[in-house]
Amino acid sequence: MAEFIVEIITTVPEGTPADEVARRREAEAERASELAAAGHLVRLWRPVGEMRSVGIWVADDEADLRSNVLGTLPLSPWMEFKVTAVAPHPNDPGATRP
Secondary structure, eight states: OEEEEEEEEEOOOTTOOHHHHHHHHHHHHHHHHHHHHTTSEEEEEOOTTOSEEEEEEEESSHHHIIIIIGGGSTTGGGEEEEEEEEOOOTTOTTSOOO
């Protein structure tokens, strides 16, 4: 499994009915919980004062991440994803050391 930092910018199309937005947001929260339980969504933050998210995600590779993980989010048609593959750093203070 590989780790990725993913920046997500969601833009609701102009003229989308409020009930459609609410329905998708509710479904989005449910799907995010499922992806977290499955080990794909590790952490998720929203930068203060901004309408974007930054998270740590796990998948087999970037193609798997984009199609089988991020692509299953109900808001994905309205989302732009910036994906950065990351690898452990030898000086990571959070890494387990022998």
